[in-house]
Amino acid sequence: MRTVRVNLGSNSYDILIGAGLLAEAGKFLKDAGFSGKVVIVTDSIVKGLHAGALEQGLKREGFQTVTLEVPVGEEHKSLETAGRLYKELSDFHAERNTPILALGGGVIGDLTGFVAATYLRGVPLVQVPTTLLAQVDSGIGGKVALDYGTLKNKIGAFYQPKLVIADIATLKTLPARQLLSGLAEVIKYAVIRDRELLTYIEERLDMIKSLDAAALEEIIYRSARIKAEVVEKDERDTGVRNILNYGHTIGHAIESVSDFQIAHGEAVAIGMVAAARISNKLGMLGEDELNRLTRVIERTGLPTEPPKLNLAEIIKAMGHDKKIISGRVRFVLPRKIGEVIVTDEVNQSQVEKVLAE
Ligand SMILES: NC(=O)c1ccc[n+]([C@@H]2O[C@H](COP(=O)([O-])OP(=O)(O)OC[C@H]3O[C@@H](n4cnc5c(N)ncnc54)[C@H](O)[C@@H]3O)[C@@H](O)[C@H]2O)c1
Numbered sequence: 353m354r355t356v357r358v359n360l361g362s363n364s365y366d367i368l369i370g371a372g373l374l375a376e377a378g379k380f381l382k383d384a385g386f387s388g389k390v391v392i393v394t395d396s397i398v399k400g401l402h403a404g405a406l407e408q409g410l411k412r413e414g415f416q417t418v419t420l421e422v423p424v425g426e427e428h429k430s431l432e433t434a435g436r437l438y439k440e441l442s443d444f445h446a447e448r449n450t451p452i453l454a455l456g457g458g459v460i461g462d463l464t465g466f467v468a469a470t471y472l473r474g475v476p477l478v479q480v481p482t483t484l485l486a487q488v489d490s491g492i493g494g495k496v497a498l499d500y501g502t503l504k505n506k507i508g509a510f511y512q513p514k515l516v517i518a519d520i521a522t523l524k525t526l527p528a529r530q531l532l533s534g535l536a537e538v539i540k541y542a543v544i545r546d547r548e549l550l551t552y553i554e555e556r557l558d559m560i561k562s563l564d565a566a567a568l569e570e571i572i573y574r575s576a577r578i579k580a581e582v583v584e585k586d587e588r589d590t591g592v593r594n595i596l597n598y599g600h601t602i603g604h605a606i607e608s609v610s611d612f613q614i615a616h617g618e619a620v621a622i623g624m625v626a627a628a629r630i631s632n633k634l635g636m637l638g639e640d641e642l643n644r645l646t647r648v649i650e651r652t653g654l655p656t657e658p659p660k661l662n663l664a665e666i667i668k669a670m671g672h673d674k675k676i677i678s679g680r681v682r683f684v685l686p687r688k689i690g691e692v693i694v695t696d697e698v699n700q701s702q703v704e705k706v707l708a709e
């Protein structure tokens with residue numbers, strides 16, 4: 353097992369990464385100072401696959417558990433579902449010190465986190481991420497949110513978990529497309545901060561794709577470490593946390609114009625290559641590094657080229673991205689692999705050129 357500490361003063365916490373951790377969850381919660389009741393929130397797919405192991409791991413250490421089930425899908429990351437969960441927490445007599453465990457992907461993590469942040473003005477949250485994306489990204493950093501109509505992720509809070517338990521054994525049941533989507537975020541971390549991680553992925557891509565435990569542990573550990581470091585510097589997302597949006601400016605636009613037919617990670621992969629090309633055109637990222645990045649993304653099976661979507665719509669959607677400041681679209685561009693800059697000096701015609709090529 354590997355541990356990453358997130359240092360945020362009195363809100364500090366550990367991220368535990370390893371295979372088979374669900375079975376030991378009771379021990380980890382005890383070590384974190386909890387006892388008595390715990391609530392698990394999960395979705396109907398993850399419940400059937402992994403809730404049993406977590407419940408047993410908790411009961412073994414004397415915890416009393418109740419598992420609340422949410423239907424699968426982003427559309428349930430809603431105020432309506434939150435309302436239902438508040439009611440169920442109240443029926444279970446959850447108290448101020450009753451921890452709520454979010455067992456699932458980013459949807460469950462965001463929803464449960466929001467409920468934990470607001471129920472009784474805040475009850476302890478434990479993230480138990482079961483997708484690669486949630487283990488390296490959404491489960492860490494304390495951004496919790498709901499969607500409301502077209503306001504995606506706009507009703508939320510900064511609310512750090514007390515603990516993150518990332519059991520890599522849960523990834524064995526994850527559909528391949530979901531794994532790839534998470535891998536796009538791992539590649540993102542390599543490009544923004546960790547050259548060695550890119551080399552590691554290049555050398556061990558087959559092991560990663562076949563879910564070799566040591567390889568998964570290594571890439572998740574390195575990714576979590578980078579996310580933790582960035583969050584430590586900028587918990588409230590007013591500065592350096594921006595770099596985590598590498599590949600997301602164009603990615604979000606493609607995702608939304610495709611009407612979410614293109615998965616998040618796929619769109620981010622396309623966005624990372626596009627941003628790298630823009631950087632290359634601006635004389636920053638060298639041709640060899642651009643090719644190296646494109647090649648590794650291709651080898652994973654993620655797309656590198658934008659699909660046939662309306663270019664004007666993509667450009668327009670970029671304007672709607674929340675990362676714009678004073679009317680200019682903000683880009684994260686790699687200067688070299690392992691180092692990025694944030695700029696709003698990219699003009700529309702440069703973006704159009706790269707996307708049209
Ligand atoms: N809070 C943040 O910082 C942050 C960051 C990135 C993304 N997000 C949010 O995360 C969400 C996406 O998360 P996601 O990609 O994990 O999607 P998800 O939570 O929808 O999970 C994807 C699918 O995989 C299933 N699943 C989960 N774990 C499984 C497992 N181990 N085996 C088999 N199936 C499993 C789920 O039931 C679901 O059908 C979005 O709502 C996004 O807004 C939040």
Ligand SMILES: [Zn+2]
Pocket residue numbers: 537600616620
């Ligand atoms: Zn992302």
